[in-house]
Amino acid sequence: xxxxxxxxxxxxxxxxxxxxxxxxxxxxxxxxxxxxxxxxxxxxxxxxxxxxxxxxxxxxxxxxxxxxxxxxxxxxxxxxx
Amino acid sequence: xxxxxxxxxxxxxxxxxxxxxxxxxxxxxxxxxxxxxxxxxxxxxxxxxxxxxxxxxxxxxxxxxxxxxxxxxxxxxxxxxxxxxxxxxxxxxxxxxxxxxxxxxxxxxxxxxxxxxxxxxxxxxxxxxxxxxxxxxxxxxxxxxxxxxxxxxxxxxxxxxxxxxxxxxxxxxxxxxxxxxxxxxxxxxxxxxxxxxxxxxxxxxxxxxxxxxxxxxxxxxxxxxxxxxxxxxxxxxxxxxxxxxxxxxxxxxxxxxxxxxxxxxxxxxxxxxxxxxxxxxxxxxxxxxxxx
Numbered sequence: 001x002x003x004x005x006x007x008x009x010x011x012x013x014x015x016x017x018x019x020x021x022x023x024x025x026x027x028x029x030x031x032x033x034x035x036x037x038x039x040x041x042x043x044x045x046x047x048x049x050x051x052x053x054x055x056x057x058x059x060x061x062x063x064x065x066x067x068x069x070x071x072x073x074x075x076x077x078x079x080x081x
Numbered sequence: 082x083x084x085x086x087x088x089x090x091x092x093x094x095x096x097x098x099x100x101x102x103x104x105x106x107x108x109x110x111x112x113x114x115x116x117x118x119x120x121x122x123x124x125x126x127x128x129x130x131x132x133x134x135x136x137x138x139x140x141x142x143x144x145x146x147x148x149x150x151x152x153x154x155x156x157x158x159x160x161x162x163x164x165x166x167x168x169x170x171x172x173x174x175x176x177x178x179x180x181x182x183x184x185x186x187x188x189x190x191x192x193x194x195x196x197x198x199x200x201x202x203x204x205x206x207x208x209x210x211x212x213x214x215x216x217x218x219x220x221x222x223x224x225x226x227x228x229x230x231x232x233x234x235x236x237x238x239x240x241x242x243x244x245x246x247x248x249x250x251x252x253x254x255x256x257x258x259x260x261x262x263x264x265x266x267x268x269x270x271x272x273x274x275x276x277x278x279x280x281x282x283x284x285x286x287x288x289x290x291x292x293x294x295x296x297x298x299x300x301x302x303x304x305x306x307x308x309x310x311x312x313x314x315x316x317x318x319x320x321x322x323x324x325x326x327x328x329x330x331x332x333x334x335x336x337x338x339x340x341x342x343x344x345x346x347x348x349x350x351x352x353x354x355x356x357x358x359x360x361x362x363x364x365x366x367x368x369x370x371x372x373x
């Protein structure tokens with residue numbers, strides 16, 4: 001086995017550079033065996049969700065997605081009423 | 082030259098980076114062009130599905146709508162993405178109420194969708210479009226003697242068995258045999274890997290990991306091959322914990338594209354084999370010298 005204790009799930013919200021927060025992500029905690037180590041390093045986020053990236057790097061896509069979700073929600077309420 | 086739209090999804094840019102590296106290498110070797118879907122967004126599987134299913138279909142639908150403009154099949158290697166994109170497509174075509182709600186979403190985004198995008202998995206494309214003969218023609222280092230347990234996971238053929246059998250898929254088996262590996266009979270090939278339980282009921286998740294790997298070992302497999310980045314990560318990263326709780330087990334878990342790539346003569350680094358947590362490259366070096 002290359003590592004002793006690999007994963008830690010973080011419950012504390014982390015503020016993202018472009019706004020918003022990320023919770024429940026996992027980090028690699030310990031170095032790997034140099035024999036098998038790739039370029040994934042200690043502390044790398046392992047779940048860099050596109051949604052989070054959107055807020056920071058692609059605000060126009062983020063706005064479009066939000067508009068879609070708002071429209072879906074509005075239509076659901078309209079149907080329910 | 083065959084051409085497909087490529088939808089990486091979040092995993093292939095994160096934990097499943099080795100999947101992307103090996104997939105792109107293999108498709109390039111087969112002279113198949115993958116054009117990344119422009120401005121793709123999260124498929125909605127992980128972040129949105131547990132909150133609201135219909136809005137997750139709208140998120141997936143945005144990708145389908147963008148793909149439809151290009152009029153090419155959409156290749157989705159991640160099992161979760163593949164399932165959600167197919168599910169969104171299915172509901173859009175089969176459930177008029179859901180489709181109407183999705184259309185409100187599309188309109189708000191300035192998009193149109195007519196339901197024609199075809200979502201494909203690399204396994205399907207490799208075997209049914211490219212063909213085993215073409216794959217054999219690219220073979221440089223057959224994986225002779227390597228015994229592989231083929232593990233498909235739960236999402237690829239259920240509930241939509243679009244290209245293989247629902248409970249006993251065989252497409253990966255065919256591919257691995259075509260590159261010289263010995264495929265062991267592995268009845269657990271579509272059982273849950275426990276990934277969904279790791280955050281809530283870890284003892285259940287770890288138990289499932291242990292059962293899958295122990296059975297693969299019992300059937301003399303050297304290695305477990307998978308198609309799902311979520312399964313790969315779960316079975317690889319939590320193997321140590323599963324061993325501590327349920328008994329020692331050690332088995333490398335690799336992507337089928339990494340095995341194909343080795344057989345095509347790519348190096349371990351080119352295929353992301355150095356990213357595996359349970360080391361695979363030393364074992365594979367015995368069967369394919371390129372892995373050294």
